Amino acid sequence: xxxxxxxxxxxxxxxxxxxxxxxxxxxxxxxxxxxxxxxxxxxxxxxxxxxxxxxxxxxxxxxxxxxxxxxxxxxxxxxxxxxxxxxxxxxxxxxxxxxxxxxxxxxxxxxxx
Amino acid sequence: xxxxxxxxxxxxxxxxxxxxxxxxxxxxxxxxxxxxxxxxxxxxxxxxxxxxxxxxxxxxxxxxxxxxxxxxxxxxxxxxxxxxxxxxxxxxxxxxxxxxxxxxxxxxxxxxxxxxxxxxxxxxxxxxxxxxxxxxxxxxxx
Numbered sequence: 329x330x331x332x333x334x335x336x337x338x339x340x341x342x343x344x345x346x347x348x349x350x351x352x353x354x355x356x357x358x359x360x361x362x363x364x365x366x367x368x369x370x371x372x373x374x375x376x377x378x379x380x381x382x383x384x385x386x387x388x389x390x391x392x393x394x395x396x397x398x399x400x401x402x403x404x405x406x407x408x409x410x411x412x413x414x415x416x417x418x419x420x421x422x423x424x425x426x427x428x429x430x431x432x433x434x435x436x437x438x439x440x441x
Numbered sequence: 442x443x444x445x446x447x448x449x450x451x452x453x454x455x456x457x458x459x460x461x462x463x464x465x466x467x468x469x470x471x472x473x474x475x476x477x478x479x480x481x482x483x484x485x486x487x488x489x490x491x492x493x494x495x496x497x498x499x500x501x502x503x504x505x506x507x508x509x510x511x512x513x514x515x516x517x518x519x520x521x522x523x524x525x526x527x528x529x530x531x532x533x534x535x536x537x538x539x540x541x542x543x544x545x546x547x548x549x550x551x552x553x554x555x556x557x558x559x560x561x562x563x564x565x566x567x568x569x570x571x572x573x574x575x576x577x578x579x580x581x582x583x
Contacts, residue, residue: 362544362545362546363489363546363548363550363551364548364550365545366489367485367550367554367557367558371481379544379545381544382456382457383456383545384545386463386464387488389464389467390460390484390488392477392481415464
């Protein structure tokens with residue numbers, strides 16, 4: 329399942345235009361400590377974080393995660409969206425909590441098996 | 442292959458371009474066909490050191506040398522130095538201010554992340570002189 333397919337299936341908003349929406353989603357990881365996330369996020373993960381600063385894009389790029397998900401309709405800074413475009417990082421958002429998003433994505437991935 | 446050498450300036454307290462050096466090195470390693478595991482370990486170690494220089498060291502310099510067997514990274518700053526290196530190496534210990542923590546940093550994992558991901562880590566530090574973090578990652582583990 330790609331990022332785009334996942335977003336369409338679960339009603340998540342795709343914030344920016346990036347080829348990365350065609351990346352394959354293989355897992356999900358939720359963490360707001362950037363160093364911890366950098367160590368633990370795997371390639372193919374949807375990384376959920378409440379942070380919306382530029383460093384999020386750097387961590388997403390370095391970990392090669394499938395996309396970044398911003399929960400609870402938190403506003404995303406314009407410069408972060410611009411940087412995501414530059415670095416080819418897909419940004420998603422939705423109104424749900426991190427916990428609920430994890431549940432939904434894991435359920436969707438389980439159903440795919 | 443001949444040795445590839447790159448030098449980068451790390452700005453002080455400027456998070457708009459923090460991580461650019463690591464990002465550039467990641468790109469070079471990927472283009473060279475280095476294995477994804479090594480690229481990731483190198484990226485994490487270098488990014489952490491780069492961010493440390495931004496947060497704690499008033500910025501600094503990154504010097505990178507890549508040959509066919511390894512990548513060597515030297516991140517140097519002229520900041521306040523590390524008072525107790527053993528303490529600083531402990532996971533969870535941090536002297537980062539609240540403003541930095543609010544950005545998601547300052548969890549006290551930077552140096553331990555570097556240690557976990559580097560094959561060789563050597564830190565030289567002197568109070569009021571600065572800190573030099575030397576990182577080596579081998580492309581093939583022994």
